[in-house]
Every structure is written in structure tokens, then in C-alpha cells.
Amino acid sequence: MNAAAMPSLPTPDLFGCEDIHIRLGGRTILEGITLSVRAGEVLGVVGPNGAGKTTLFEILSGRYTPSQGRVLLAGRDVTKLKLFDRVRLGLGRTYQSPVVPDALTVGEVFKAARQAFAPYLTSFHAEAAAEKVGLRVPMSALAGSLETLNRRKLLLACLLMRRPRVMLLDEPAAGLINSEIDELDTIIRHLAGEMNMGIMLVEHRLELLSAIADRVVVLDLGHLIAEGDPVTVFDDPRVRAAYFEVDVA
Numbered sequence: 001m002n003a004a005a006m007p008s009l010p011t012p013d014l015f016g017c018e019d020i021h022i023r024l025g026g027r028t029i030l031e032g033i034t035l036s037v038r039a040g041e042v043l044g045v046v047g048p049n050g051a052g053k054t055t056l057f058e059i060l061s062g063r064y065t066p067s068q069g070r071v072l073l074a075g076r077d078v079t080k081l082k083l084f085d086r087v088r089l090g091l092g093r094t095y096q097s098p099v100v101p102d103a104l105t106v107g108e109v110f111k112a113a114r115q116a117f118a119p120y121l122t123s124f125h126a127e128a129a130a131e132k133v134g135l136r137v138p139m140s141a142l143a144g145s146l147e148t149l150n151r152r153k154l155l156l157a158c159l160l161m162r163r164p165r166v167m168l169l170d171e172p173a174a175g176l177i178n179s180e181i182d183e184l185d186t187i188i189r190h191l192a193g194e195m196n197m198g199i200m201l202v203e204h205r206l207e208l209l210s211a212i213a214d215r216v217v218v219l220d221l222g223h224l225i226a227e228g229d230p231v232t233v234f235d236d237p238r239v240r241a242a243y244f245e246v247d248v249a
Contacts, residue, residue: 013072014039014198015091015166020059020069029055030222033069037166037198042188044213044230045202048242051219053202057168060200061093062086073166088117090165096174098151102144106154109143113158121161129157132195133187148175149183156187166198167191173205181208188212206234218242 016036022029030052037043047053058064060071062083070079073089081089101109110126130136135153137146143154152172159167169188173181189212191197203209209216209230216233218226220242226233233239 012038012075015060015073015200017056017060017066017071018069020056020066020071022055022059022064022066022068024055028222030059030066030219033219033222033224035217035224035227036072037200039165039198040192040196041214042192042199042201042212044209044216045200045219046204046206046209046216047219050221051242052222053219054170056219057093057170057200057202061091061168084117087162087164090163091168092159092162092164092166093168094152094155094159094170094172096171098148098155098175100143100146100151100154102142104143105139106137106141106143106146107139109154110139110158110161113161125161126157129160132160132190133157134183149180152176152184153187160191160195164197166200169199169201169203171202171204173203173208181205184208185212206230210234 013036018034020030020033033056035043045053045056055064059066062081062085066079070077072078073086073091076089078086078089104112110123114121114126133153133156135150135157137150143151146154172184176184185208188199188201192199201209201213213230215228216230217224218233218239225242226236226239
């Protein structure tokens with residue numbers, strides 16, 4: 001059989017979780033959650049307030065340990081590994097609020113990130129990462145003086161220096177205007193496409209997800225109720241009942 005006639009093999013999952021359960025404060029927050037992302041793919045995670053999205057990211061990043069289920073990174077069970085160990089294996093995460101050290105300069109923030117753990121990186125790595133996300137501010141500028149988009153770019157660049165394989169982005173469009181969201185769209189496309197990362201994205205700006213997500217999963221009251229391409233999922237009656245008509249109204 002020639003190469004052209006050979007069937008293509010499915011792309012293996014890069015990162016995800018299986019049958020995740022967790023209770024907090026005597027209440028079930030997530031129950032039976034299974035999802036995954038492949039290299040080069042953007043997976044959107046949506047749902048109304050209280051659906052369990054943030055708790056899911058806490059489990060995936062290593063801040064919470066599930067009562068049942070497991071987290072897998074490149075086929076390795078990392079469920080019991082702490083956050084910093086997962087970072088060393090190639091996991092990056094950003095948060096809804098782009099908190100930076102206000103009193104440090106941009107250059108000092110990069111230096112702290114370069115020297116966070118061995119092997120230490122050089123200023124060249126910082127400059128290359130800044131270029132990847134389009135961060136064009138003086139290294140002498142105070143990080144606390146940056147506007148929201150540049151704060152997000154700075155935090156992303158600090159993560160990119162370590163060349164993560166997976167990125168968890170928690171509401172990256174929060175606080176941005178439409179033109180800035182368009183720029184963020186381009187950055188995320190670059191991370192997934194040209195850098196071949198797996199991206200999991202929690203976002204309420206559905207226009208952003210519709211534009212960049214390859215697949216979307218919807219959580220409601222701790223359960224996964226829908227999964228598929230954005231157009232199909234956002235038109236699902238269960239999703240409209242749980243998300244649009246309840247959360248947006």
C-alpha cells in the first residue's frame with residue numbers, strides 16, 4: 001500500500017482527565033468529567049456560573065486532588081503531582097485576573113521567571129517569548145503600569161519561555177475591548193497552530209470561542225452536558241436551557 005492510500009491514524013490526546021469527581025464543603029462540584037485536548041487543538045470550556053469550570057482547572061493544574069478519577073499528560077498519570085511538577089512536565093496556566101508584581105519592572109518579572117527553576121534561561125529566551133505574543137513595552141517599564149492586554153501578554157510570555165505543551169487559559173478575554181480580543185485571537189491561534197500546543201480555554205465571550213475553538217464542552221451543575229463543534233453545541237437545546245437562557249438572561 002502506498003503512502004497516499006494509507007489510512008490516517010487518529011491524533012492521540014495530549015492532556016485531559018478521566019471520570020473526575022470532587023466534593024468541596026460537603027457538596028458535589030464535579031461528577032464523572034472526562035475530556036481531553038490534542039496537540040494543536042483549542043478546546044473551549046463553557047457553562048453557567050457554578051458549573052464547575054474553575055474547579056476543573058484547579059484539578060487539571062494540580063491545586064486540587066479529585067476524590068475519584070485521574071489527570072493524564074502525554075499518557076502519564078499526573079493526578080498526584082503538584083502544580084510545580086506539572087509545570088516542569090509542560091503545563092502552563094493563566095488566571096482570570098492578570099496579576100503581576102506591581103513594583104517590579106517588566107525586565108525583573110522576566111528575570112524572576114527565567115530563574116524560577118533550573119535550567120535557568122537567558123534574556124534571549126525572554127525577548128523571543130515577548131516577540132511571540134507581541135509584547136512591545138520597555139523592559140524598564142513597571143509591570144503594574146501595564147494595561148490589561150499587555151499584562152496578559154507578559155504572563156503568557158513568562159510561561160512560553162519554558163515551551164509548555166499544554167496551556168490552560170482562564171477567561172483570557174476578561175477586561176478586553178473588541179480590538180484587543182481580536183489580537184488575543186491571533187495569539188491563541190499561534191500557540192495552538194504554529195507552536196502545536198494543546199489549549200484549554202474557559203471563556204464567556206462566545207464570539208471568541210466560536211472563532212477559535214475546534215471543539216467545545218459545556219458543563220452544568222458539575223456534569224458535562226454537551227461536546228462538539230461550537231456551532232452545533234451552542235445550538236443544542238440543553239445548552240441553551242442551561243447557559244444562554246439562564247446565565248445570560
